[in-house]
Amino acid sequence: MTGPRPRRRALIAVALASVTMLGAAGMLWWVSTEGDRRLDRQVTEALDRYELAYRHNGVRATPTPPPWNPYDPPSGAPSVEKASVHRDDTTLTVDFIGGPVGEGPCGMTYGARAVESEHSVLVVVEGHANQAGAACTSEGYPRRATVRLARPLDGRAVLEAMQGMPVPVTPTE
Template sequence: MGGRSWLVLVAAVAVLGGCGATGSGPGGDDLDRLRQQARDALTRYDKAVLDAGGAQGFVPVGELTGQLGDWEPANGDNNKQALLAGRVVAATALPATRLPRGKVVWENGRTQVVPLISPEEAFAQIAAAGAGDCSGCVPLEVTAARLTTVRILTTRGPAAAPAWEYTLNGTAVRLTRIAVAPSAAIVVTPPRWGPEYPHGGLAIESATGTTTSGRLAVAFTGAPDPGSRPCGVDYSAEAVESINAVVVIVIEHRHADGETCGDIGAPRTATVDLARPLGERAVLEVQQGMPVALTVTG
């Protein structure tokens, strides 16, 4: 993995068609649970919008911590695990003073002036974002920071956003962290994840539409074949909506009951009709209620 890559700390588990098929699901109680899950996600998102001042502008998709370059073989496994666990330390004092302002620039020319956080604050966010146990890892030592710009996906397409870039002791890899202040970036806190906190549904990965249309096309990983073939699945979708966002639920229509199938996935799409045009609203996946990348075609 080379160049500028974004860390994925939580992997969504796609429900692939076929294994233990039960006909045309989800339905009944299962679909009601997904609708409630979607309403809960909208509540979390609405709160995130309020926390950011009530207006939607910069809504990043994915992790705010990035990595430039590849870990060297000699220390790569330790460094990778240390970063995932948030085991980073400052070898020297990082500046705590905030710069005045920066600018987010979208590929379509749209811009937004944003307040920035200091290198010290962004570094603390890298550590706080860590998860998992890596008590035996050697911590990563940050030796310096500089302001740069990184490309990040948002709910309005790719954008160049201000970020702090950190050099590390003993490696050529550098870390980045988006420098936009929380007051100007809508960041959603997902629900707890794990076997004891199940979140059903098939998570969409991206969406395509226009701000003036009530129809969205969504992309996800599903069964390779259509429902007319053994182990195949057809897909439809419905939306649960709020003033700030749309959660898309993908519904499976499987070929038959009781088929034993492989777990190979393939890119699939479905369309969903909204109650009103999308406007400036975000599109969320149903498993954790996180924003997905949106391509605005007009």
């Protein structure tokens, strides 16, 4: 009965290799998305704080920023400083401080996404380095990103992602 044993060992080896690869893939998923989950939690909490402030103060709502915790600072997404709404009332252009424009190793490209609630729109700006791990200066450069809303802004507040605070909104000309 020596025939089936080598085949059985091979099947066991393949099964163990598969489990090991799945475990490694799971760890990679955990490492690569922990920051995303943290940012999503931060966004949800900011929208909740604004909605609570809106219930108490209406359009003059100013939410309380989260308490500062040096061991768990807010996510590193660039903070929107101001926004302009286009004539269609569904396109926002946001201004923020970010990395340099360009093709070099220190250049950054940015995208923005809007997370909308009944009374506010929180804009998350996400940066992508041209070359991860490049030794670059930490200078800030004025940058812009544009995002389309699912429905018109219609007077809703625009919030930045770091602390969930409202930013000035002006119409574009």
